[in-house]
Structure formats: C-alpha cells, structure tokens
Amino acid sequence: MNISLSPRVLxxxxxxxxxxxxxxxxxxxxxxxxGTRFWQLAQQQYPFSQIHxxxxxxxxxxxxxxxxxxxxxxxxxxxxxxxxxxx
Amino acid sequence: xxxxxxxxxxxxxxDGYWLISNFQTVHITTNGQEITNLSSTPSPTITSLMSGVxxxxxxxxxxxxxxHASTVAINxxxxxxxxxxxxxxxxxxxxxxxxxxxxxxxxxxMSTYHMGRLDxxxxxxxxxxxxxxxxxxxxxxxxxxxxxxxxxxxxHATLSLVRxxxxxxxxxxxxxxQQLAFCAGIAATIPIKKLTYPRQWAWLPAVAEAxxxxxxx
Numbered sequence: 471m472n473i474s475l476s477p478r479v480l481x482x483x484x485x486x487x488x489x490x491x492x493x494x495x496x497x498x499x500x501x502x503x504x505g506t507r508f509w510q511l512a513q514q515q516y517p518f519s520q521i522h523x524x525x526x527x528x529x530x531x532x533x534x535x536x537x538x539x540x541x542x543x544x545x546x547x548x549x550x551x552x553x554x555x556x557x
Numbered sequence: 558x559x560x561x562x563x564x565x566x567x568x569x570x571x572d573g574y575w576l577i578s579n580f581q582t583v584h585i586t587t588n589g590q591e592i593t594n595l596s597s598t599p600s601p602t603i604t605s606l607m608s609g610v611x612x613x614x615x616x617x618x619x620x621x622x623x624x625h626a627s628t629v630a631i632n633x634x635x636x637x638x639x640x641x642x643x644x645x646x647x648x649x650x651x652x653x654x655x656x657x658x659x660x661x662x663x664x665x666x667m668s669t670y671h672m673g674r675l676d677x678x679x680x681x682x683x684x685x686x687x688x689x690x691x692x693x694x695x696x697x698x699x700x701x702x703x704x705x706x707x708x709x710x711x712x713h714a715t716l717s718l719v720r721x722x723x724x725x726x727x728x729x730x731x732x733x734x735q736q737l738a739f740c741a742g743i744a745a746t747i748p749i750k751k752l753t754y755p756r757q758w759a760w761l762p763a764v765a766e767a768x769x770x771x772x773x774x
Contacts, residue, residue, distance in 0.1 A: 480733075480734055480737060482715075482737055482741055484710075484711040484712040484715055484744065484745070485710065485711040485712065485745075487710055487711070487713075489712055489715050489716055489719070489741070491733060491734075491737055493730040493733060493734075496725070496726060496733065498716055498719055498720070500716050
C-alpha cells in the first residue's frame, strides 16, 4: 500500500504531537505522537509496510495492534481528504 | 456583524481582500494598512464591514490576530479567558474585575511583534496603560461539575487558539499558515490551561481562588 499526502495540508509538529491544517476546507486536526510519526514517515513516501516496521522499532506495541491502529488512522485521514491510498 | 445576521463572502489574493455583504464591497490591501469602501452609498452594512470583520482582517494581515477572550490584570500581568460567546468570559472577567482590574472584553488582539501584549486600543479596553502588560496565562473556559485546571499540551493549546481566532474563516491559505505559526508560538511560550467550573454565580469565588493560586506559581 502506498500513501500520498495531500499537498494542500500544512503539518506542524509541536512537542511530539502535531496539528494538520487542510488549506482547502480550513479544517484543523490533531495527531498524537504515533500519528505524528506516521505522518512524518509518510512525508518521506515510505510504503505502509515500511512505516509499520519502523514504528514497531520505535514503540512498545505488538504488530497486530499497530497494524489495526494504523489502518484506522489512515481511514480517518482518507475520509477527511488529507491523504489517498494506492493498493 | 453588529449583532445582526449577514451573508458575508471574502476573496483573498495578491491584490488584497474583498469583503462582500448585502451587495456592499470593502477592499483591504495586502498589508492590511488600508480599508476602502467600494460601494457608492454609505450604509450600516458598510460600517459593520469596515469596523468589524474588515478591521479584524486588516489587523491579521499586519500580524495581529484577534481572539475571543476577556482579560484581567493580576499583579501587573494579564490573564485571558478564552471562549465563544455565551461561555462566560465576560461574566467571569467582570466578577474578577472586582478583585483585580478588568482590562478588556470579548476581543483580545495579540501581535507577532509584541507577543502577549495588547498593541492597540480596542473598543472594550478600559485603559491604554494596560497595553504594555505581559500575558501570564490563557484559560480556556469549559463547563463542568467542579472547579478544575488542566494544562493543555502544546498541540491542544495551538488547536484551541486557532479555533478561537476571530475571522479566520475569511483567511486565504497564506494567512491561515501565518495564523497557525502564530498560535503555535503563543502555545509554546504562554501557559494555556483548561478552566472548568459550574456555570453558576455561587462558584465564581472558588474560581477566583483557583486562579489566584495558579497565578502565584
């Protein structure tokens, strides 16, 4: 799975968390530390599998839980128009 | 605007901003230095556009963003109470003004050049002598069953400031970006706390006590 972040989104990291601003809709979103790291890795255009592997090395979480949580986060961000996914 | 509903449209670009309401148009230069009435006939709508949202937008273009907040001076420092209309900031500011000094109500302008200071007189500012006071705390008002204070993370504080910025729905993308950077700067330098309390007069003394203790720290 490849992830493309919307170019109309501003990302600002703040003490490990972050704020996203969709310049088109003027909607703001907040990301927790794991969500923030996900976005930073996606900015570097890593595929989902690589992002998943990298976060496993950074956080004490089992693979299945992380996979599920990332899928949920991606679905929310996709619904908000902040990214698109290519399978 | 002016307490009455209006349909308002804004267009922002390289030539500045146009505010349009009830077929009346106001132009604001890109540097926010000039607000011009482009309509042929003066009207209450034009007055509202120019002195209300037009003024707020012009200030933002100059790097001064306005927030929904009232302020009180405590021991030569400012404390702000932030919240939408009807959330109690005016009532709380007026009550605390009996102990300290109420310095502003409803609109709090803050500048990127003088962080945390009031840069210019605004309609509800009681005395210009408070314009040089530094900002000590910003309290985000919320209703709850007890008086509680909760420090917000930088990102939550930034989001709160962004959401309480007046007129931001009129901002073009570049101004939104400046607003976000400005709010992040405030959140990183001024403690922002969520102040929860029951919205009843009997609880205001307890709120005052909590703020007294918190501002002594």
